[in-house]
Amino acid sequence: MKLAKLSFYLVAIGALLLSTVSVSSFAAVVDGERNADGTIKKWHRIEVVFDGPQVDESSAVFRNYRLDVTFTSPSGKEYKVPGFFDADGDPANSSATSGNKWKTRFAAGEEGEWNYKVSFVTGKNVAANLSGGTGGTAPDGETGSFKIGPQDKSGKDFRAKGKLEYVGEHYLRFADGDYFIKCGVNSPEVLLEYGEFDGTPGHENDLYSPNIKDWKPGDPTWANEKGKGIIGLINYLSALGLNSHYFLCMNAYGDGKEAWPWTGMDNIDVYDVSKLGQWEVLFTHFDRMGLMVHFQLSESENTNYLEDRDGKGTFSDARKILYRELIARFGHHMAVTWNVGEENQAKGEGFHVPNTHAQRKEFASRIRALTCYQDHITVHNGPGGVFDDIFPQLIGYKDYTGASLQTLVVPRKNMLSNHDEVLRWVEESAASGHKWVVAINEPWWGRRPNNLVDLIRKDVVWGALLAGGHMEFYTGKDDVKHIDYAVHEDCWKPIGHAAKFMNEHLAKDIAGMKPNDDLAIGDDNWALANEGQVYLLYLKNGGEAKVDLSNAAGTTFSVQWFNPRTGGDLIDGTPKTVTGGEENVSLGMPPSTPGQDWVVLLKR
Numbered sequence: 001m002k003l004a005k006l007s008f009y010l011v012a013i014g015a016l017l018l019s020t021v022s023v024s025s026f027a028a029v030v031d032g033e034r035n036a037d038g039t040i041k042k043w044h045r046i047e048v049v050f051d052g053p054q055v056d057e058s059s060a061v062f063r064n065y066r067l068d069v070t071f072t073s074p075s076g077k078e079y080k081v082p083g084f085f086d087a088d089g090d091p092a093n094s095s096a097t098s099g100n101k102w103k104t105r106f107a108a109g110e111e112g113e114w115n116y117k118v119s120f121v122t123g124k125n126v127a128a129n130l131s132g133g134t135g136g137t138a139p140d141g142e143t144g145s146f147k148i149g150p151q152d153k154s155g156k157d158f159r160a161k162g163k164l165e166y167v168g169e170h171y172l173r174f175a176d177g178d179y180f181i182k183c184g185v186n187s188p189e190v191l192l193e194y195g196e197f198d199g200t201p202g203h204e205n206d207l208y209s210p211n212i213k214d215w216k217p218g219d220p221t222w223a224n225e226k227g228k229g230i231i232g233l234i235n236y237l238s239a240l241g242l243n244s245h246y247f248l249c250m251n252a253y254g255d256g257k258e259a260w261p262w263t264g265m266d267n268i269d270v271y272d273v274s275k276l277g278q279w280e281v282l283f284t285h286f287d288r289m290g291l292m293v294h295f296q297l298s299e300s301e302n303t304n305y306l307e308d309r310d311g312k313g314t315f316s317d318a319r320k321i322l323y324r325e326l327i328a329r330f331g332h333h334m335a336v337t338w339n340v341g342e343e344n345q346a347k348g349e350g351f352h353v354p355n356t357h358a359q360r361k362e363f364a365s366r367i368r369a370l371t372c373y374q375d376h377i378t379v380h381n382g383p384g385g386v387f388d389d390i391f392p393q394l395i396g397y398k399d400y401t402g403a404s405l406q407t408l409v410v411p412r413k414n415m416l417s418n419h420d421e422v423l424r425w426v427e428e429s430a431a432s433g434h435k436w437v438v439a440i441n442e443p444w445w446g447r448r449p450n451n452l453v454d455l456i457r458k459d460v461v462w463g464a465l466l467a468g469g470h471m472e473f474y475t476g477k478d479d480v481k482h483i484d485y486a487v488h489e490d491c492w493k494p495i496g497h498a499a500k501f502m503n504e505h506l507a508k509d510i511a512g513m514k515p516n517d518d519l520a521i522g523d524d525n526w527a528l529a530n531e532g533q534v535y536l537l538y539l540k541n542g543g544e545a546k547v548d549l550s551n552a553a554g555t556t557f558s559v560q561w562f563n564p565r566t567g568g569d570l571i572d573g574t575p576k577t578v579t580g581g582e583e584n585v586s587l588g589m590p591p592s593t594p595g596q597d598w599v600v601l602l603k604r
Contacts, residue, residue, distance in 0.1 A: 034149075035149040035150065035152075037149060038147070039111075039147045039148055039149025040108070040146060040147065040148050040149065041148075041149060041150070041151045041152065041159075042108060042109060042110075042111060042148050042149065042150055042151040042162070043107050043108070043109055043151050043153075043159040043162045043163065043175070043334065044107065044151065044159060045105060045106075045107055045284070045332055046105065046106045046107065046108060046146075047103050047104070047105050048069055048083070048103060048104040048105075048106070048116065049086075049089055049101055049102070049103050050067075050083075050101070050102045050103070050118070050120075050138075050139040050142075051100050051101070051102075051138070051139070052065075052067075052100055052101075052102040052120065052137070052138060052139060053065070053100060053137065054098070054099065054100040055085065055098065055099075055100070056087075056097050056098035056099075057085075057087070057097045057098070057263060057270050057271065057272070057273060058269075058270060059269035059270055061085050062085070062127060062269055062270065062271055062321055062325065063124070063125050063126075063127050063128065063269060063317070063321065064122055064123060064124060064125065064126060064127065065085070065102075065120070065121075065122055065126070065127065066082075066119075066120070066121050066122075066126045066127045066129070066133055067082065067083030067084065067102050067104065067118075067119070067120050067328075068080055068081065068082055068083060068104075068118075068119045069081050069083060069104040069106070069116050069117070069118050069119070070116065070117050070119070071106055071108070071114055071115070071116050071372075072114065072115045072116070072117075073108070073110040073112075073114055074110055074111070074112030074113055074114065075110060077110075079106065079372035079373075080372055081104050081105070081106050081328070081331075081332075081372050082104070082324050082327060082328035082331075082370055083102055083103055083104035083328055084102070084103055084104075084273075084325060084328040084329055085101075085102055085271075085273065086099070086101045086102065086103045086273055086277070087099040087101060087273045087274070088101060089101035089103075090277070091273045091274035091276075091277045092222045092223065092274060092277030092278045092280065092281055093222050093223050093277075094223075094274070095198055095223065095274040096273070096274065097273070097274070102120070102139070104328070105328070105329065105331075105332040106332055106372075107163060107332045107333075107334070108148045109162050109163055109175050110148065111148050111149055111150060112147065112148060113145055113146070113147050113148075114145060114146055114147070114148060115143065115144070115145045116143065116144055116145070116146075117141070117142070117143045118139045118140060118141060118142040118143070119135065119140060119141075120135065120137055120138070120139055120140035121133025121134055121135050121137075121140065122134050122137060125317050127320075127321050127324055128317035128320040128321055128324075129320075130369055130370075155290075156238060156288075156289055156290030157287070157288050157289075157290065158174075158287045158288075158290055158334035158335055159287060159288075159334060160176075161174035161175065161176045161178060161334070162174050162175025162176055162334065163175050163334055163373055164180055164292070164334055164335040164336075164376075165373055165374035165375065165376075166374045166375070166376055166401040166402075166437065167374070168434075168435060169435055169437075169511040170426055170429075170430075170435050170436065170437055170438065170468050170469070170511070171437065171510050171511050172335075172376055172437055173511070174334075177508070178503075178507040178508060179506075179507050179508070179510045179511050180243075180292075180335065180503065180507070181465065181470060181499065181502035181503055181506065181507070181510060182243060182244045182292060182439060182470035182471070182472065182499075183241075183242065183243060183244070183461065183465075183470065183471055183472075183495045183496070183498045183499035183502065184242050184243055184244025184245055184246070184291070184292065184294070184471075184472040184473075184495070184499075185237060185242055185244065185245045185246065185472055185473065185485075185492070185495075186246045186441055186442050186443075186472035186473055186474040186475075186479075187473070187474050187475035187476075187478070187479040187483070187488075188247075188475070188478065188479050188480065188481065188482060188483055189246065189247055189248045189251070189255070189256070189296065189299075189342075189479055189480065190247070190248065190251065190255075190256035190258075190259055190479075190480055190481065190482065191230075191245060191247035191248075191259075192247055192248070192249060192259040192279065193206060193256050193258045193259045193482065194206060194207070194208070194229075194230050194482075195207050196222075196223075196226040196227055196229070196230070196278075197275050197278050197279070198272060198274040198275040198278060199263055199264075199272040199274070199275045200258060200259070200275065201258060202258055203258065203482075206482045207229040207230075208229030208230050208232065208233045208482065209229055210484045210485075210486060211229050211230070211232035211233040211235070211236050211485070212228045212229045212232050213232065214232030214233065214235040214236045214239075215228040215229070215231050215232035215235065216235065219231050219232075219235070219285070220281050220284065220285055221281075222277070222278050222281050223278075226278075227278065227281060227282070230282060231281075231282065231285050233485065234282070234285050234286060234289050234291060235289060236485060236486075237289075237291065237485070237492070238289035238290055238291060240489075240492050240493060240495075240496035241495075241496025241497060241499045241500040241567075242291065242492060242495060242496050242499060243290055243291055243292060243499045243503070244291055244292035244294055244335075244337075244472055245286070245291055245292070245293070245294060245472075246294040246296060246339075246441055246442075246472050247259075247294065247295075247296060248296045248299055248342065249261060249279075249295050249296065249297065249326065250297060250298055250299070250302070250322070251299045251301075251302065252265045252266075252302050252305055253265070253301055253302045253305060253350065253351055254299035254300070254301040254302050255299065255301065255479075255480040256480050256481075261275070261276055261279075261322070261325065261326065266309070268306060268309055268310065268318045268322075269318065269321075271325055276325075276329055279329075279330070280329060280330065283330055283333055284333070286333065286335075287333055287334045287335070291335075292335035292336070292337060293330065293333050293335065293336050293337070294337040294339060294441075294472070295326065295330070295336070295337065295338055295339060296339045296341070296342050296380070297322070297323070297326070297338065297339060297340055297341060298340070298341040298342065298344075299341075299342050299343075300341070300342050300343035300344070300346045300348070300352060300382055301348065301350070301351060301352050302351045302352075303341055303344060303346075303351060303352060303353055303354060303355055304351045304352070304353035304355075305351040306318040306319040306322065307319070308351055314356070314358070314359050314362075315359065315362050315363070315366075319363070320366060323363075323366055323367055323370055324370055327367065327370045327371050328370075331370075331371050331372075331373065331375065336373075336375045336376065337375070337376045337377075337378060338367050338371075338375055338376065338377045338378070339377075339378050339379060339380055339404055339441075340355075340360060340363045340364060340367075340377070340378070340379040340380075341355060341360075341363075341379055341380060342380045342382065342442075343380060343381070343382020343383065343406065344360065344379050344380055344381065344382065344390060345381060345382065345386070345389045345390045346382045346383055357390075357393040357394070360379055360390075360394060360400075361394070361397055361399065361400075364377050364379070364397070364399040364400050365399045367399070368399040374401075376401050376402060376437060377399060377400055377401050377402075378400065378401065378402040378403060378404040378437070378439075379394070379400065379403075379404060380404040380405075380406060380441060380442065381403075381404070381405060381406050382406045382442075383406070383444075384406045384407060384408045384442070384444035385406070385407060385408045385411060385412060385415050385444075387405070387421070387425075391403050391425060392428075395428055395429055395432045395434075395436075396429075396432035396433065396434050397434070398434060400436070401436065401437055402436045402437035402438055402439065403425045403429070403436050403438050403439070404439055404441040404442075405421060405422065405425070405438065405439065405440045405441060405442075406440075406441065406442040406443075406444055407421055407440050407442075407443050407444065407460075408443070408444050408445075409443050409444065409445040409452060409455060409456060409459065409460060410445075410455070417459065417463065418440060418443065418459050418460050418463040418464060419459065419463035419464070419466065419467045419526065420467070422438050422440065422463070422464045422467035422468070422469035423467040423468065423469075423515055425438045425469075426438050426467060426468040426469060426515065427515075437470065438467075438468070438469040438470070439464070439469055439470035439471055439472065440460060440464045440469065440470070440471040440472070441471075441472050441474075442472075442474045443456070443460045443471070443473065443474055444474065445474070445476050453490050453491060453494070454597075456473065456491060456494075457494040457495075457564060457565070457597070458540050458597055460473065461473075461494060461495055461498050461564075462498065462526070462538045462540075462564060462597070462599070463526075465498060465502060465528070465538075466515060466517075466526035466527065466528050466536070466538045467515050467526070467528075468513075468514065468515045468528060471495070473491055473492075473495055475488050475491070493567070494564060494565060494567075496567070497564060497565075497566070497567030497568075498564060500567060501562050501564075501567070501599070505570070505601060506534070506536065509530065509533070509534045509603075512530040512533070512534075513528045513529055513530045513534060513536065514528070514529065514530070515527070515528050516528070516529055516531075518548065519531075519535065519537075519547055519548045520537045520538070520539075520546075520547060521546035521547060521548065521584055522539070522543065522544075522546060523541075524539075524540040524541055525537060525538065525539050525540065525545075526538045526540070527547070531551045531552060532551060532552040532555055532580070532604070533603075533604050534601075534602065534603050534604065535547060535549075535557070535600075535601070535602040536599065536600075536601055536602075537587075537599065537600040537601075537602075538564075538597070538598075538599055539590070539597060539598045539599075539600065540597050541595065541596075541597065542590055542593070542594045542595045542596050542597060542598055543589070543590075543594060543595070544586060544587075544588065544589055545586070545587035545588065545589075545590075545598070545600045546584050546585065546586050546587065547585050547587060547600075547602065548583050548584065548585070549578070549579075549580035549581060549582060549583075549585045550580075550581065550582060550583045551580075552580025552581065553580055553581035554579065554580065554581060555579065555580040555604055556577050556578070556579050556580075556604070557577060557578055557579075557580065557602040557603060557604055558572075558576065558577055558602065558603050559572070559573035559575060559576060559577060559578055559587050559588070559600065559601075559602055560572055560573060560600070560601045560602075560603075561573055561590060561591050561598055561599065561600055561601075562598070562599040562600075562601060563591075563598065563599075564597055564598070564599050565596065565597070570601065571591045573587055573588050573591075573600070574588045574589075574591075575587070575588060578602070587600055587602070
């Protein structure tokens, strides 16, 4: 066995001070944030950094080397984590393209002593495979250990809650037991076409300048204070209460055409390690500010791009390596969605060839095999309102954990409403025995949405939530260029209000609640409930609230109101409590503006 220099990096957000501790004759542990007893903090990023072959960005590097590290927890659970080439170890700041640093990133959720073992193999196209290759090159075979202690984060920081994973419910769950209700941002899809990322041509002036003021001292930057605009943007969205952002990480030959992980649009084998290092700074800030990282892995116009260029059947080596590189570099983040493709069954010219059902399944299975966590894996339909060409064939397939719906804000004749469409896939997936996390991820509207704020809030936001689903909002035709997000603040605010309400008051209860609109007496009223325990009612047009409590005889419930238009604290109802046992129990009138929409929460 060749000796190799091995380091662990735990890079805490905003922490740059490093210390080194020897763990064997050839290894050192380096971290930026430890507990007082020297343990690495739980759910904080660990980077295992190896001195390996001295190489530069080239096709051979990304195809012909494969690094994996298997971590074993104190209880004996194993996590196999892919690794990657990282030039000089700090390319985000240096823009280096060559070096001998190879890394694996991981977030450990169990306190105590962990062990690891390294696999580093070579061979033609070995990175496209899950096994095989020739070992013996350092750091292959190296082992070591480290200790994990408690974390100290709180508030929005997702590290306070731990990894968000699929647990067989319609809601993803954090490691601390709280469920997550997504209410986020779908636009612009070209978030990563940012002028201060390396290798992002034509965007010198796309700096999210209106959000530079939202950057705060102590927030991250890279390469001599770059990144303040996009980091400030995440602060802005988080302050509004939004908890997710959808974006394309590969839009070659698509609408934007300038967001990709490579050194050039057609260099599909050569990854830009400095750009990817800068993306990592951004996604780390997502964790800190409480936003899910929603990766859209292909665009409608380039659905078949990698297979066409690579010439390797229906699942190209280039796509397999793309999945490996992205998961290796970013899969450790606390809240991740891997979306196989945008508008994935739409058809057009060139690379605009729909994936087959077999491809979609194969793609999801490869993603599942590469991630050591139960990350959310989904796929997006399109054109808007067309669902039956894609989702029925995937219902029950275990490697998909949800549906990503492109709906229409105003459905056409004979289409289901947004509420009923979400409800359809919630119920059909439950009937299959494999529940899906169902989200509206692009409620299509071809014009500016600001004049439709009431419709969006009622039919899309609360329509999805009361059907047992989630949502992100799409702003229309300015989706494919950079925008001042504040232009659509009237849309973002009620989404943020909904996110705050749902995650503050229902994070522990939501998985046991089911859509049952019959419980909400009256037209255009919806209900989500765990009967006898908790009821959520949405009154689309206000008026007196009435609820069926016939299955809760003798149980007393508190009655509180929430204003979905302005947000804020819960308001005690009049009456403050009601007792179950009747089919038509009055909860009284809204606290104000009785003709507007209101939310009512009943808890035992």
